[in-house]
Amino acid sequence: MTTKIFLNSRCSLTSVAKPSFFNVIISGGGLIGQTMACALAKNPVFKNTNILLIESSSKKDYAQKDSYSNRVSSIAPTTIEFFEKLGIWKNIKRYQVMKDMKVWGYLSKDYINFEHDSNNPAYIVENDEIINAAVMENTKASNVKILYGSTIKDVTLNVGKRGRNHQIKLVDDSLYDTNLLIGADGANSFIRNVMGSDYINWNYKQFGIVATVLLSESNENNTAWQRFLPDGPIAILPLEKGISSLVWSLTESKAKQILKLPEEVFVDALNEALHSEPQKNEVAAIVNSCSKSLLGVFGPKSFSQPLIPPHIKSVVPKSIAAFPLSFGHCSQYYKDGVVLIGDSAHKVHPLAGQGVNIGFRDIQNLEAKLSQGVSDGRELGDAMDLKHYETEAQRHNIPLMAAIDALHWIYTSDNTILKAFGNVCFQFTESMRPLKTVMKQLAT
């Protein structure tokens, strides 16, 4: 209400206008920002908390198109549970159940099969579907205000007498005061720069090519496929019967070549990547046979089922896009009432499909810690609660991010020994239940 009055009178009073106050300001209205706002709005502990979400893109009326968006996410079972709690899941109309995921390499056809519990499968959902589902809930919430088409120009930290009173200036020079500023503004986070904390990052010198593809097979299509190739992994994620989504990581130069190909040739290259015969590699062959006999002693599960990846029929016109891949991690997730969630704090290689799930985990973690703080009589966003958020998040994220990064280096390495090791990992992981369970737990 006060905001409206303020906005109307702003033209004549720009220099003397009193800033509007919101208890929480979230920068970024993507998957993470919208879900964060929803998580706060749905918790009765925050019913007196006013939330402002600032999104740079303009407001679009979402209408599901017949064609799929090329930006999809693999949503872990724990995230689904969280979506159900927030009322987001019921708004998601289009998704595909992912019952299992088959992962293999390029030196043999041994593969790992990650099966999901049939009661709690993972889902492949378009990012826009999730954002829209969260927006629907946020629009209903009385304490959430979404400001579209606006960007933060300047942040002044600790303007008040007591700490944690921040002032935000938007590009149109309007001013907002807040006690808690949440940065959900992605890998190139402005809020992270304002905080001035150390950010470790490197470029993988790879591109991720995404596209929607049509398959020759007409089965139910509930399996995700991923093959680790020397240039980077290729993943085919199910969208519906006969339609899948592609995420293909390639070196910069190869990606540029591939993007220039006509669509039919692009499809041939895709099929070659999925179906090419295992490369001959003597070291790998020796290690392979050794490990097989070693695993034989422990009574391994044999790879009885042959691996038959899907065959790509065609690519949906104009669905091809590419983006650079990098790694980034912020050493501090919070500082004096400013806190980072999602890609603004950490960015991983998409090879494990975990980036967004780590972000959703951040949201649940931050919401729980803030809620605990308010219930214990602390001010919203007290340093103690943000510290607890950071500790828990980093304890989970850092090992997972290190593992994902290690996978990338192992599978793109030129070193024969590493190659052989990477290859034998598929056998070991598949044969050893505990190892597989650990990997699965880490990923969910």
Next chain:
Amino acid sequence: MFCVRVVRSVRLQKSRNFSLSSSKQDFIRSSVDQKEIDHHKQYADDWWDEKNGPMRALHSMNAVRIPFIRTGLINTGRLKEDEVCASPQYMHGIKILDVGCGGGIMSIPLSRLGAEVTGIDPSQELIDVAKKEVEAQLSADSKIQFLTTTIEEHCSSHKELYDAIVLSEVIEHVTNKEEFVHLCVEALKPTGSIFFTTINRTMASWLGAIVTAEYIFNLVPRGTHDWEKFPTPEELQKYLDRAGCKTLLSCGVLYQPLLNEWYWVENTSINYALHAVKQV
């Protein structure tokens, strides 16, 4: 734990007043030397520096003592568990007396939870600090008041008024504990709760609070603490029994000075919290 000792050096003087009749109070007050007052002033300025101030341990202690009060009020049925989850002001309508409130480190969060809080402390300077913080932190409609007074004065005109009385890090500085407990209980409604946090009188607390803090690390001026005044949970329970209160729970708390965090532990040999209920 070590930082709490610093607090106690301030409270030592102030808390003694509680156990003396009002006729002697002026005498005691006039005996406070200038050095002590300057000390006071110094603490008053940094009272609300939660990160680095001398009271940081008391600030972080809220993370255990406020849930302790909440759980206690749920156990006695004064609070409903679903109310706690349904509203940030779940203590709405509950009258709490914070005895020896100092600069309001615990009173203010309790007020934020909706409670009607009265904080009393004999130190005018600390009450001023508390009042200033109320303006800075709480909304104008908060039901909170701070009074420069002693328990003797206060309970004489506020009998059977409060749903809960909190004595956090106070009782260990009082000489005549039994009389002090008795006075506090008078201000409590029947079935009301009384909450303590204090230090036990054991070998461990002697090593931790006196030897380590005062003699090895010099964190606290020597002679600040009188180990013999620390009450054991059994003694406290005895005083409460005689004042007509039933002890429901006593539980150990442990301070980790490096992280500045408090944890619940089974062992009550150093710091502990105790909850008792006034019988009808």
